[in-house]
Amino acid sequence: MITELGHLALWIALAAALVQSIVPLWGTRARSASAMRVADTAAQVQFLGAAAAFGALTWAYVVSDFSLANVIMNSHSSKPMLYKVTGVWANHEGSMLLWVLMLALFGVLISVFGRMIPVVMRSTVLAVQAMIGVGFYLFILLTSNPFLRVASPPLDGQGMNPLLQDPGVAFHPPLLYLGYVGFSTAFSFAVAALITGRVDPAWARWMRPWVLIAWSGLTAGIALGSWWSYYELGWGGFWFWDPVENASFMPWLIGTALLHSAIVVEKRNALLKWTILLSILTFSLSLIGTFLVRSGILSSVHAFATDPGRGAFILALLIIYVGGALMLYTWRAATIGEGGVFSIWSRESGLLVNNMGLTAATGVVFVGTLYPLGLELFNGAKITVGAPYFNQAFLPVFGFIMFAAGIGPFLSWKRARPAVVLKKTAFGLAVTVLLTAGVALAFGLRDAVGLFGLFIALWLAVATLQDLAARAGLPRVSPGVALRRIAGLPRSAWGLYLGHLGLAIAAAGVVAVSVWKEEAIQTVAFGTPVEVGPYAFTLDKVENSTGPNYQTSIATVTVSRGGTTLVTLHPERRFYPVEGQPTTEAGIATMWHGDIYAVLGDPDGRGGFVTRYYYNPGVPWMWFGALMMTLAALVSLTDRRLRIGAPARRLAAQPAE
Amino acid sequence: MIRLALALAFSLLVIPAAHALDAAEMFDDPQLEARARDIGRELRCLVCQNESIFDSNAGLARDLRVLVRERMQAGDSDEEVVAFIADRYGDFVLLKPRVTAQTYVLWGAPAIFLVLGTLAVFAYHQRRRKTAAAAPLSDEDRREAQRLLHGGDA
Numbered sequence: 001m002i003t004e005l006g007h008l009a010l011w012i013a014l015a016a017a018l019v020q021s022i023v024p025l026w027g028t029r030a031r032s033a034s035a036m037r038v039a040d041t042a043a044q045v046q047f048l049g050a051a052a053a054f055g056a057l058t059w060a061y062v063v064s065d066f067s068l069a070n071v072i073m074n075s076h077s078s079k080p081m082l083y084k085v086t087g088v089w090a091n092h093e094g095s096m097l098l099w100v101l102m103l104a105l106f107g108v109l110i111s112v113f114g115r116m117i118p119v120v121m122r123s124t125v126l127a128v129q130a131m132i133g134v135g136f137y138l139f140i141l142l143t144s145n146p147f148l149r150v151a152s153p154p155l156d157g158q159g160m161n162p163l164l165q166d167p168g169v170a171f172h173p174p175l176l177y178l179g180y181v182g183f184s185t186a187f188s189f190a191v192a193a194l195i196t197g198r199v200d201p202a203w204a205r206w207m208r209p210w211v212l213i214a215w216s217g218l219t220a221g222i223a224l225g226s227w228w229s230y231y232e233l234g235w236g237g238f239w240f241w242d243p244v245e246n247a248s249f250m251p252w253l254i255g256t257a258l259l260h261s262a263i264v265v266e267k268r269n270a271l272l273k274w275t276i277l278l279s280i281l282t283f284s285l286s287l288i289g290t291f292l293v294r295s296g297i298l299s300s301v302h303a304f305a306t307d308p309g310r311g312a313f314i315l316a317l318l319i320i321y322v323g324g325a326l327m328l329y330t331w332r333a334a335t336i337g338e339g340g341v342f343s344i345w346s347r348e349s350g351l352l353v354n355n356m357g358l359t360a361a362t363g364v365v366f367v368g369t370l371y372p373l374g375l376e377l378f379n380g381a382k383i384t385v386g387a388p389y390f391n392q393a394f395l396p397v398f399g400f401i402m403f404a405a406g407i408g409p410f411l412s413w414k415r416a417r418p419a420v421v422l423k424k425t426a427f428g429l430a431v432t433v434l435l436t437a438g439v440a441l442a443f444g445l446r447d448a449v450g451l452f453g454l455f456i457a458l459w460l461a462v463a464t465l466q467d468l469a470a471r472a473g474l475p476r477v478s479p480g481v482a483l484r485r486i487a488g489l490p491r492s493a494w495g496l497y498l499g500h501l502g503l504a505i506a507a508a509g510v511v512a513v514s515v516w517k518e519e520a521i522q523t524v525a526f527g528t529p530v531e532v533g534p535y536a537f538t539l540d541k542v543e544n545s546t547g548p549n550y551q552t553s554i555a556t557v558t559v560s561r562g563g564t565t566l567v568t569l570h571p572e573r574r575f576y577p578v579e580g581q582p583t584t585e586a587g588i589a590t591m592w593h594g595d596i597y598a599v600l601g602d603p604d605g606r607g608g609f610v611t612r613y614y615y616n617p618g619v620p621w622m623w624f625g626a627l628m629m630t631l632a633a634l635v636s637l638t639d640r641r642l643r644i645g646a647p648a649r650r651l652a653a654q655p656a657e
Numbered sequence: 658m659i660r661l662a663l664a665l666a667f668s669l670l671v672i673p674a675a676h677a678l679d680a681a682e683m684f685d686d687p688q689l690e691a692r693a694r695d696i697g698r699e700l701r702c703l704v705c706q707n708e709s710i711f712d713s714n715a716g717l718a719r720d721l722r723v724l725v726r727e728r729m730q731a732g733d734s735d736e737e738v739v740a741f742i743a744d745r746y747g748d749f750v751l752l753k754p755r756v757t758a759q760t761y762v763l764w765g766a767p768a769i770f771l772v773l774g775t776l777a778v779f780a781y782h783q784r785r786r787k788t789a790a791a792a793p794l795s796d797e798d799r800r801e802a803q804r805l806l807h808g809g810d811a
Binding site for chain 2: 400
């Protein structure tokens with residue numbers, strides 16, 4: 001019964017989305033305020049419908065209702081409750097339902113928190129948002145219905161991929177979708193701007209909070225996925241340039257460009273058309289990501305529920321939305337002004353260079369990801385484009401972006417004085433060169449690529465701190481005054497410094513682990529120490545045990561340095577009988593400078609075990625840097641200027657004249 | 658309970674044989690071993706989804722790892738080993754595609770995008786300077802500016 005109600009709720013959400021995409025637009029033509037306000041009501045109904053559908057499916061998973069095909073395929077009665085719930089979105093149908101739920105959520109949030117946005121703009125934005133929704137509700141209802149019943153329910157389900165039965169990956173999709181789907185708001189605002197012809201700093205101010213939320217979610221989602229692959233897959237790696245990783249990375253790169261170009265619109269009323277185009281491109285790449293994952297067109301470790309029919313449906317949606325928006329752009333862009341002027345030496349120019357670099361980086365990932373497909377369609381040749389290509393082609397471009405990110409904050413708005421900028425840059429470069437040389441000599445680094453990476457990461461940190469110090473008035477004022485000034489900086493400035501420092505720290509971590517990583521793979525007997533860098537790993541014992549739905553062998557590995565015991569690790573080797581799959585759980589001890597990492601392999605049959613031991617310097621820095629970037633966006637979101645509704649309250653507080 | 662026991666017994670039969678890199682196939686010389694791993698990271702496991710033979714647990718990946726080591730033992734250089742395998746399994750095994758006529762665009766992509774981007778930025782500045790210069794203030798604009806500046810009714 002609940003299942004049927006959920007199915008019905010999804011149809012109701014579709015109906016609400018249809019109303020929401022037609023009536024408000026008619027209202028803007030007919031100048032009927034009540035018709036425009038239908039958008040708000042419809043957005044609420046749509047959200048309630050989507051939420052009810054999602055709730056119904058979740059309920060079916062919680063009570064293990066094996067009359068639903070979706071639950072049979074992806075759940076099992078012995079699964080812990082957490083993974084019964086997260087199993088809802090660990091499959092194609094359920095994750096699409098989460099996708100539209102997020103979309104409807106963003107719609108209702110714009111309606112609730114966007115009260116100060118003029119009704120014409122708000123209702124147009126919500127109408128566009130609903131148009132996206134209509135396509136995806138139809139996609140779910142027509143090709144991927146999660147509420148399908150089976151005639152004769154089996155006694156139990158087929159279980160869920162045990163690799164996904166993990167807290168890290170359980171919350172990876174919702175955060176990722178917060179990003180993917182969150183960028184739909186930028187798309188809706190851009191299309192609404194093209195329809196209404198209004199693009200100005202106020203428009204950017206209405207749009208930017210949603211972009212910040214989406215970007216923050218996407219950053220956290222990507223980092224969580226990377227963290228999961230690091231500790232769960234047991235290779236000590238964290239990023240494999242897999243097509244689906246790239247599919248999430250492209251919206252992140254171009255979304256970062258959008259985040260920066262929207263600042264230019266907001267502060268200087270410039271780069272208007274470009275920002276509109278970026279908004280469209282960002283969501284387009286999110287849609288392309290959805291298409292790549294679900295069509296099975298690219299081989300990837302992530303591709304799930306690959307079905308050509310579904311792929312064709314999403315491709316059609318992609319063509320309609322992206323093509324439609326781009327056609328609207330070419331038709332209406334001429335009506336949008338160019339906005340303010342700025343000199344070549346200016347913050348605006350700096351942000352333009354950032355945009356150019358990030359767009360080029362996105363382009364490289366795009367070409368690398370789709371090249372094998374394109375070439376095969378073109379002449380049938382089968383090639384592979386893997387990690388070595390991306391490391392060689394992408395990293396230099398990204399290094400350039402990070403170098404520019406150091407200089408950007410030195411530039412003042414509209415017209416900067418080249419002499420001042422060059423002087424600051426020269427000072428920062430001198431400090432960076434000294435630091436790089438110091439680190440290279442102290443830790444032994446002769447690899448040219450590693451040196452260059454270290455230099456870039458240090459440069460961004462030095463330049464960012466240098467700019468922060470200058471902004472605090474150092475060295476002219478006392479440290480106390482400087483601290484007070486730093487505390488008093490606007491939140492958006494905090495966002496800049498936290499974000500750029502976070503990037504520098506994460507990059508330093510990536511460089512450190514690629515240059516100084518130590519690994520040892522061997523068959524060991526109990527009690528025999530293995531040297532990995534300065535650490536000695538000793539396998540003490542392996543015990544068998546059982547978890548809620550798996551059997552496991554837990555090892556005890558003692559790690560010592562210079563004869564003193566540092567830490568005891570417990571890597572595991574699990575076996576999930578329902579799914580018939582083994583998984584590894586790495587034993588990891590985190591120190592400020594790196595991780596000690598142990599993986600237990602198969603027994604060799606003579607009393608020994610295959611083990612993989614690693615010392616991974618810098619890895620905790622990557623997670624810390626990603627966390628800083630995620631928080632930077634949220635801190636920026638609390639800036640007074642962006643606090644939605646703040647202008648309205650200030651107006652209300654003024655005494656009547 | 659019997660059902661569960663049967664399920665367990667059956668599932669034990671179908672555990673995929675794991676062929677992760679293990680000690681038996683490794684070189685004793687750490688330098689040779691490091692070379693073998695670097696080569697392994699550039700070759701694709703043919704039956705996997707985008708994994709290198711170094712990372713993969715599949716049986717075929719293990720066979721390729723052993724083949725790499727055999728060629729190295731026979732005295733091949735890194736390039737010769739990679740070429741030996743690519744000749745037999747096709748370019749599909751190369752995670753790092755060769756620079757050939759059909760990959761010029763791929764390898765040129767970073768330069769192409771950066772050059773196009775730089776040109777676009779300069780073109781933007783050029784065009785803006787022209788439009789800015791082409792729209793000087795009219796006399797009416799000047800009068801309006803004077804009025805606003807001095808607060809009077811000009």
